[in-house]
Structures are given as structure tokens and as C-alpha cells.
Amino acid sequence: MEKAEKVIITVVGKDTVGIIAKVCTFLSEKKINILDISQTIVSGFFNMMMIADMNGSDISFGDLCDGMDKIGSEIGVSIKCQKEEIFDEMHRI
Amino acid sequence: MINQFEVIETNKMIDEENLDVRTITMGISLLDCASSDVDKTCEAVKKKIYDHAKDLVKTGEEISREFGVPIVNKRVSVTPISLVGAGCCKTEADYVRIAKALDEVADEIGINFLGGYSALVSKGMSESDEKLIRSIPQALADTGRVCSSVNLGSTRTGINMDAVRLMGETIVETAKKTAEDGSIGCAKLVVFCNAPDDNPFMAGAFHGVTEGEAVINVGVSGPGVVKTALEQVRGKDFETLCETIKKTAFKVTRVGQLVAGEASKRLGVPFGIIDLSLAPTPAIGDSVADILCEIGLEHPGAPGTTAALALLNDQVKKGGVMASSYVGGLSGAFIPVSEDQGMIDAVNAGALTIEKLEAMTCVCSVGLDMIAIPGDTSAASISGIIADEMAIGMVNAKTTAVRIIPAIGKTVGDSVTFGGLLGYAPIMPVNRFACDDFINRKGRIPAPIHSFKN
Numbered sequence: 001m002e003k004a005e006k007v008i009i010t011v012v013g014k015d016t017v018g019i020i021a022k023v024c025t026f027l028s029e030k031k032i033n034i035l036d037i038s039q040t041i042v043s044g045f046f047n048m049m050m051i052a053d054m055n056g057s058d059i060s061f062g063d064l065c066d067g068m069d070k071i072g073s074e075i076g077v078s079i080k081c082q083k084e085e086i087f088d089e090m091h092r093i
Numbered sequence: 094m095i096n097q098f099e100v101i102e103t104n105k106m107i108d109e110e111n112l113d114v115r116t117i118t119m120g121i122s123l124l125d126c127a128s129s130d131v132d133k134t135c136e137a138v139k140k141k142i143y144d145h146a147k148d149l150v151k152t153g154e155e156i157s158r159e160f161g162v163p164i165v166n167k168r169v170s171v172t173p174i175s176l177v178g179a180g181c182c183k184t185e186a187d188y189v190r191i192a193k194a195l196d197e198v199a200d201e202i203g204i205n206f207l208g209g210y211s212a213l214v215s216k217g218m219s220e221s222d223e224k225l226i227r228s229i230p231q232a233l234a235d236t237g238r239v240c241s242s243v244n245l246g247s248t249r250t251g252i253n254m255d256a257v258r259l260m261g262e263t264i265v266e267t268a269k270k271t272a273e274d275g276s277i278g279c280a281k282l283v284v285f286c287n288a289p290d291d292n293p294f295m296a297g298a299f300h301g302v303t304e305g306e307a308v309i310n311v312g313v314s315g316p317g318v319v320k321t322a323l324e325q326v327r328g329k330d331f332e333t334l335c336e337t338i339k340k341t342a343f344k345v346t347r348v349g350q351l352v353a354g355e356a357s358k359r360l361g362v363p364f365g366i367i368d369l370s371l372a373p374t375p376a377i378g379d380s381v382a383d384i385l386c387e388i389g390l391e392h393p394g395a396p397g398t399t400a401a402l403a404l405l406n407d408q409v410k411k412g413g414v415m416a417s418s419y420v421g422g423l424s425g426a427f428i429p430v431s432e433d434q435g436m437i438d439a440v441n442a443g444a445l446t447i448e449k450l451e452a453m454t455c456v457c458s459v460g461l462d463m464i465a466i467p468g469d470t471s472a473a474s475i476s477g478i479i480a481d482e483m484a485i486g487m488v489n490a491k492t493t494a495v496r497i498i499p500a501i502g503k504t505v506g507d508s509v510t511f512g513g514l515l516g517y518a519p520i521m522p523v524n525r526f527a528c529d530d531f532i533n534r535k536g537r538i539p540a541p542i543h544s545f546k547n
Contacts, residue, residue: 008095010100010101010104035094036094042101047101049097049101051094051095061158061159062158065158080104080161081161082159082161083159083160084095085160085351086160086161086162086348086351087095087099087100087103088095089347089350089351090099090103090344090347090348091099091102091344
């Protein structure tokens with residue numbers, strides 16, 4: 001099995017219907033596998049974090065960011081895509 | 094696997110606390126560009142910088158997007174130009190032509206500053222060193238992105254007082270030549286004692302002669318992150334305070350290490366060092382002064398400031414060293430005045446003087462930085478301030494620097510604006526008593542004794 005290319009997708013904003021559905025539909029269309037998903041409310045804001053594997057996807061990381069920006073602006077939330085390494089480096093010795 | 098709270102913590106640092114990588118600086122050796130013809134040297138310099146650094150800005154932006162962390166500056170440092178131009182520059186104007194060539198290529202590759210219009214004269218000045226120094230006012234007036242630095246002393250050689258005297262005059266001349274723009278030329282000119290070869294921060298960055306062909310050095314930042322972490326431990330003991338700074342510095346530095354590694358890999362240039370720094374900007378919440386206040390001072394400059402800063406500086410290093418494979422540069426908390434809103438407030442409140450800043454430079458990097466003084470301050474007084482700061486560096490075996498701006502036409506009570514990351518500064522009073530007879534002595538101050546430490 002090839003090495004996973006993990007990306008962390010975070011959604012922050014006002015809770016509305018269908019946020020996760022829209023994000024998941026996009027990922028599924030682009031053959032991006034979701035490994036983990038969790039959500040919480042932090043200071044009144046909806047916070048969703050998703051770990052996805054881009055290995056096998058037919059789009060680039062830049063395209064993923066653009067796609068998520070578009071969905072984010074459509075539903076009025078902020079969606080951020082980051083490669084996993086920044087969190088690993090910062091929180092793991 | 095990474096959990097949600099770790100992700101939220103990291104993104105809060107980036108989005109709300111101004112965590113960023115302050116600079117990716119590519120050091121490039123220009124020694125092989127030296128020739129006996131100025132035009133040929135200029136062409137070779139431009140070609141070499143372009144070939145190495147043409148993708149620097151693009152790569153920085155890609156990395157920034159992928160990890161979601163801002164990389165504020167992409168910069169280049171080069172071999173001290175006094176060496177590169179020694180064979181071909183017959184006049185000061187010849188050196189200015191090289192400065193213009195550097196400015197052109199900096200513009201072409203899209204970087205905001207290029208450092209290395211420099212001379213290393215800690216023991217003596219060669220004729221070419223002196224020519225370069227005398228050309229600095231014109232070079233900084235004619236260019237926008239070139240930064241200049243001069244190393245005037247070291248622990249091993251002592252202080253070159255002839256060069257200190259010349260730099261006092263050079264700073265005044267540079268201020269006059271750029272008087273219409275708030276004497277901004279002086280914001281791009283710094284003098285050092287014990288200058289490091291691998292400093293990624295401007296205005297003092299240059300690519301030392303002991304360095305390789307090219308190298309990637311990264312400067313991290315994050316005063317806002319440290320300040321926010323310290324808000325959680327108000328009133329706690331020193332052990333808790335220090336542990337909190339250390340842990341935060343570790344996290345901040347790891348981001349720099351990641352970015353440095355990626356930049357090095359993608360550009361095919363070896364990784365040099367991480368500069369463990371707390372570098373403020375004029376943005377609210379991005380202030381080293383605010384950390385000192387959080388530690389317990391009403392304003393920087395209050396009694397206790399030097400101790401608080403010493404503690405902060407040491408913990409940043411202790412946390413950062415483990416986070417990075419190679420550490421170098423200036424490494425420590427920066428205390429510029431114009432680039433830190435908290436420092437500006439302290440000056441305006443009457444809490445902070447040049448003399449207290451001088452004391453603070455004994456325990457942190459770098460030195461008297463971005464301090465505006467009255468435009469009619471004499472060259473000898475400026476040389477005296479420089480000599481004091483060089484002496485601190487020489488005796489304590491540390492890097493010290495002076496970047497001081499005599500704001501032409503302005504005096505105490507006025508302020509001067511530089512714009513962007515350079516910020517604005519209230520004019521600070523300088524001790525009015527003369528030191529001309531001291532500065533006018535020829536020669537150098539001998540290196541200090543390395544035993545009987547007291």
C-alpha cells in the first residue's frame with residue numbers, strides 16, 4: 001500500500017444544515033478517502049475536523065483548497081485544508 | 094493520530110495570535126562572481142542570484158498554502174560585497190553600481206529585501222572595505238531593497254574604532270540622503286559586533302565566507318503565541334512561567350523547522366539554521382513588549398525589565414534548541430522600538446530610554462534596534478553609542494548591533510514613519526554630553542582578556 005497523504009480539513013463557522021454533506025460529497029467525487037471525522041462547538045462556533053487521505057485522488061492539493069474555498073463561501077463558513085505534517089511536528093516529539 | 098484540540102490550538106495560534114514564519118532567507122555565495130570589470134561582476138552577480146533564487150518566492154507561497162501558516166518574507170543574503178567588488182571597484186560609484194544590480198535582481202525575483210552590502214572590518218579596513226562603507230549612503234539612497242551591514246568588532250579582535258568613527262559619519266550621511274523619506278536609509282543599515290555568518294534577519298543578513306555555495310536559513314516568530322500562553326499562568330511561580338515559555342517556543346520553532354526542511358528539499362539547497370527568535374511586528378498582539386508586561390511589568394523599561402527579558406530570552410532558546418536540528422543566526426528576543434507597538438507605547442509613556450535599552454541588549458539579541466533619535470545628533474555621539482554597544486558584545490562574547498535613525502529635521506516629541514514591517518518611531522532623546530575626544534582617537538580597542546571574569 002502506498003503511503004497515505006493525509007490532509008486535515010477544518011470547518012469553522014455558524015452551524016447550518018448540510019455542511020458535512022457538502023464537504024463529503026466533494027471529497028467522494030474527487031476520490032479522497034475520509035479517515036476520521038469529529039466535531040465540537042468551541043465558543044459558540046461549529047468546529048469540524050476531518051482527516052482525509054489524498055493518495056489515489058485525481059486532484060492536486062491546490063485544487064482541493066480551491067474547491068473547499070468555494071464550498072466555504074457558498075455556505076458561509078471558513079474551510080481550511082492543511083497537510084498533516086504541521087500538526088505532527090508541533091504536537092509530537 | 095492528531096486530535097481535534099491539537100488542530101484547534103495550532104490554528105488559533107496562526108489565526109488569532111500571529112504565528113508565522115518570519116523569513117525564509119537564501120544565502121548565496123558570490124565569491125565566484127568577482128572579476129576585474131564592474132559590468133562583468135554586476136552581470137555575474139545578477140545571473141547567479143537569479144539562477145539560485147528565482148523559485149524562492151513561489152516555493153515559499155506553496156509551502157505557506159499547504160501548511161496553512163504564513164511565511165511573511167522571502168529574502169536573499171549574499172557574500173559581503175566589499176569582497177565581491179574588491180577586484181573591480183576603483184571608486185565608491187563602482188560599488189553603487191553593484192548595489193543597483195542587486196536591487197534589480199531582487200525586484201526581478203520578487204523578494205522584499207536583499208542583504209549583504211556589507212564589510213567585515215572588526216580589526217582593520219582594507220581600501221575596498223573603506224570604499225564600500227563610504228558608498229553606503231548613496232547605495233541606500235539609490236536602491237529600495239538592498240540592506241547593508243558592517244561588522245565593527247569581535248571578542249577576538251577588539252573594536253575597530255576607526256571604523257566606528259566612520260560609521261557614525263556614514264549613518265548621518267545616509268540619513269541626510271534619504272531625509273525626504275524619514276531617513277529610511279538608516280533603517281536598512283546596521284553595525285555589528287560579533288556578526289553571525291548565517292543570520293536570516295534583515296538588515297544584518299549576509300552570507301558569510303565560511304558558508305557553502307547556497308543555504309536556506311529560516312527565522313521564526315511568534316511573540317503573540319507566547320503572550321497568549323502566559324495569560325493562562327498569571328500570578329504563578331517562575332518555574333511555571335519558564336516551562337510555559339519553553340513549551341511554546343518549542344511548538345513555534347517546530348513550524349520553522351518543518352518549513353525550512355520543505356524549502357530546502359524543494360529548492361535543492363541545503364538547510365542551514367533556524368534562528369530562534371521572537372520577532373515582533375507593529376501589528377497589535379505581535380509584540381515582545383507585551384510579553385514583558387504579561388510577565389509582570391507595567392511597561393518595558395520599569396525596574397525588573399532586564400531580568401524579565403533575560404528569563405524570556407533564555408527560555409526561548411531552551412525550548413527552541415530541542416525543536417530544531419541546527420540553530421544559529423541571532424537567536425533570541427528582538428527588542429526593536431519602531432517595529433513593536435508595546436515598545437513605542439513604553440517610549441511615549443516615558444518608561445523606556447536609550448540607556449535602559451542598552452542594558453536590555455546585554456541579555457538578549459540583538460541590540461539597539463530601530464531607534465529614532467534627533468536629526469541634529471552629532472556623528473561623534475552616534476559613534477559613541479555604537480562603541481558602547483560594541484563593547485557590550487565584545488566583553489560578553491555575544492552579538493550586538495546598532496540600527497539607529499537620526500531623523501533629519503525632527504526632534505524629541507516628533508515621530509517618524511517608515512511603513513510596513515518597519516513601523517514608526519517616536520524620537521528618543523540622546524545624552525547631550527560630548528564624547529568627541531574619545532571618538533577622535535585613532536586605532537582600535539584591544540580584545541578583552543578571557544580570564545578573571547567579573
